[in-house]
Amino acid sequence: MRYISTRGNAPVLSFADVLLTGLAEDGGLYLPETWPEFSLPDWESLRGLPYPELAARVLAPFAAPDIDLETLRGLCAKAYANFDHPAIVPLTQVEDGLFVQELFHGPTLAFKDMAMQVLGQLFEHVLTQRNDHVTIVGATSGDTGSAAIEACRGRDRLSVIILHPKGRTSEVQRRQMTTVLDSNVTNLAVEGTFDDCQDLVKALFADLPFRREMHLSAVNSINWARIAAQIPYYVYAALNFGAPEREVSFAVPTGNFGNILAAWAARKMGLPIKHLCVGSNRNDILTRFLNANDMTIKGVVPSLSPSMDIQVSSNFERLLFELLGRDSAACARIMTGFRATGHMDVPEEVWENARTVFSGLALDDEQTEAEIRNLHQKSNYLADPHSAIGIAAGRKFRQPGVPMIAEATAHPAKFPDAMVAATGIHPALPVHLEDLFEREERYRTVPATAGAIKDAVRAAVLANAP
Numbered sequence: 100m101r102y103i104s105t106r107g108n109a110p111v112l113s114f115a116d117v118l119l120t121g122l123a124e125d126g127g128l129y130l131p132e133t134w135p136e137f138s139l140p141d142w143e144s145l146r147g148l149p150y151p152e153l154a155a156r157v158l159a160p161f162a163a164p165d166i167d168l169e170t171l172r173g174l175c176a177k178a179y180a181n182f183d184h185p186a187i188v189p190l191t192q193v194e195d196g197l198f199v200q201e202l203f204h205g206p207t208l209a210f211k212d213m214a215m216q217v218l219g220q221l222f223e224h225v226l227t228q229r230n231d232h233v234t235i236v237g238a239t240s241g242d243t244g245s246a247a248i249e250a251c252r253g254r255d256r257l258s259v260i261i262l263h264p265k266g267r268t269s270e271v272q273r274r275q276m277t278t279v280l281d282s283n284v285t286n287l288a289v290e291g292t293f294d295d296c297q298d299l300v301k302a303l304f305a306d307l308p309f310r311r312e313m314h315l316s317a318v319n320s321i322n323w324a325r326i327a328a329q330i331p332y333y334v335y336a337a338l339n340f341g342a343p344e345r346e347v348s349f350a351v352p353t354g355n356f357g358n359i360l361a362a363w364a365a366r367k368m369g370l371p372i373k374h375l376c377v378g379s380n381r382n383d384i385l386t387r388f389l390n391a392n393d394m395t396i397k398g399v400v401p402s403l404s405p406s407m408d409i410q411v412s413s414n415f416e417r418l419l420f421e422l423l424g425r426d427s428a429a430c431a432r433i434m435t436g437f438r439a440t441g442h443m444d445v446p447e448e449v450w451e452n453a454r455t456v457f458s459g460l461a462l463d464d465e466q467t468e469a470e471i472r473n474l475h476q477k478s479n480y481l482a483d484p485h486s487a488i489g490i491a492a493g494r495k496f497r498q499p500g501v502p503m504i505a506e507a508t509a510h511p512a513k514f515p516d517a518m519v520a521a522t523g524i525h526p527a528l529p530v531h532l533e534d535l536f537e538r539e540e541r542y543r544t545v546p547a548t549a550g551a552i553k554d555a556v557r558a559a560v561l562a563n564a565p
C-alpha cells in the first residue's frame with residue numbers, strides 16, 4: 100500500500116516510511132492511496148480467530164509489500180503477549196442492546212497500548228532491516244507517554260525521551276513513566292505546562308539539522324500506523340455480534356479523533372457499521388461540529404477525563420479529506436483557514452454527509468459522575484470517566500436491532516479519585532502494577548527552554564549509543 104498526504108504536497112510513501120515519518124512534510128496527514136476492501140467471505144474467515152491473528156490479517160493489506168503476513172503474525176503475537184485478559188479486547192453487556200468493549204488490558208491500562216505495543220514491534224522490525232536507529236521524542240499530559248515508554252523500553256534501536264509537565268500529571272501517570280529504568284528511556288520533568296512541553300517538542304522537530312542528526316521520530320496519534328493498529332478491535336467486536344450479515348454501531352470517547360477514525364476506516368473497508376457516536380466532555384468541539392457545524396477552537400478546561408481535554412482533534416483532517424472527495428487543495432485551504440481564524444469553514448454538504456454516520460454527545464463532570472454512579476448501581480459495572488462518557492453516548496444513540504458497542508478506554512484504577520467520588524469504591528491496580536508506589540523513580544528536571552531539552556536529548560542518545 101502506498102500513502103498520500105491530505106494536503107497533496109508531500110512525497111507518496113510506503114507503509115514503513117509512513118511509520119517512521121509521522122506527519123507529512125506539507126503539514127498534512129498520511130492516508131492509504133486506496134482503501135482495501137474485504138469481501139463477505141474475507142470477513143467471515145476472520146470470525147473466531149485469536150485477537151493477535153485477526154489483527155495481523157487486518158493489518159496485512161496496509162503493510163504490504165513492506166511487511167508480509169507471516170512477519171505481522173509474529174509481531175502481533177509479541178505485541179499482545181503481556182495483556183492481562185485472554186480475549187485481549189473482551190466484550191461485556193451492560194444494558195439491553197448496549198455492550199462495552201474493554202481496550203485497557205495492556206501494560207499501562209489505557210487503550211493507547213492497543214496500537215502503541217504494535218508500533219514498538221513495527222519500529223524494531225523496520226529499524227533492524229535498515230540497520231538504523233531513531234530517537235522518539237514526545238510530550239505527554241499522561242497516557243500517551245507511558246504507553247510509548249512501555250512499547251519502546253529495552254529496544255536497542257530506539258531511544259525514547261518523554262517530556263511531562265513537572266507536578267501536573269497524576270501520581271499514577273507519572274510513576275508509570277518514571278519507574279521504567281531501561282537505559283533507552285529518559286523522562287524529563289519540564290518546569291512548565293503541557294502546552295510548553297508540546298511547543299518544545301515542536302521546536303526540536305523544526306530544527307532540521309538537529310532533527311536529522313538525532314534521527315527524531317514521533318509516535319503521536321497522527322502516525323498512520325497507530326490508526327491502522329486500532330482497526331482490528333472494531334472488526335473483532337462486529338464479527339462477534341453477527342457482522343458481516345448484521346449491522347453494529349460504536350460509541351467512542353473521543354479526543355484527537357484517532358480511535359473513532361479507525362472505526363470509520365473499518366466501515367470504509369466494508370465492515371457493516373451503521374452509526375459512530377462521539378462522546379466528549381466539556382471540551383466539546385466535535386460535538387458542537389456534529390450538532391451545529393460549529394468547529395470553533397475554545398480554551399481547554401480541565402475535566403474528569405483528562406485524555407479528552409483537547410482544543411483541536413488533529414485526526415479530523417483525515418475524515419475531512421475523505422468527505423471532500425479527496426480534494427487535497429480544498430482540505431489544505433480549510434485547514435490553513437482553521438489555524439488562522441480558529442474556526443473551520445466546513446461546507447454544508449460535507450457536514451450533512453458527516454452526520455449520516457456520526458453523532459455527538461457531550462457530558463460535563465457532574466453528568467459524568469452521575470453516569471459512573473448509575474452504571475455501578477444498575478449494571479454493576481465500573482467505568483472510568485472516559486469510558487462512562489462513551490457508554491452514555493452509546494445509550495443515547497442506540498437503535499432497536501443494532502447492537503451498540505461502547506469502547507472502554509481506561510481502567511478505572513487509573514482514576515481512583517473520580518471512582519471514589521462517584522461510587523465509594525477504590526478500584527485496585529492490576530497485579531503487575533500493585534507495587535507501583537514502592538518502585539524507584541528516575542527523571543531529570545529541566546527548565547522549559549529548547550536549549551536545555553536539546554542538551555538532554557543529545558546526552559540521552561549518546562548514553563544509549565551502541
Ligand SMILES: *Cc1c(COP(=O)(O)O)cnc(C)c1O
Pocket residue numbers: 209210211242320352353354355356357358359406407485508509
Ligand atoms: C487518548 C484517550 C482517549 C481519546 O482517544 P482519541 O484517539 O484521541 O480520540 C480517550 N480515552 C482515553 C483513556 C485515552 O487515553
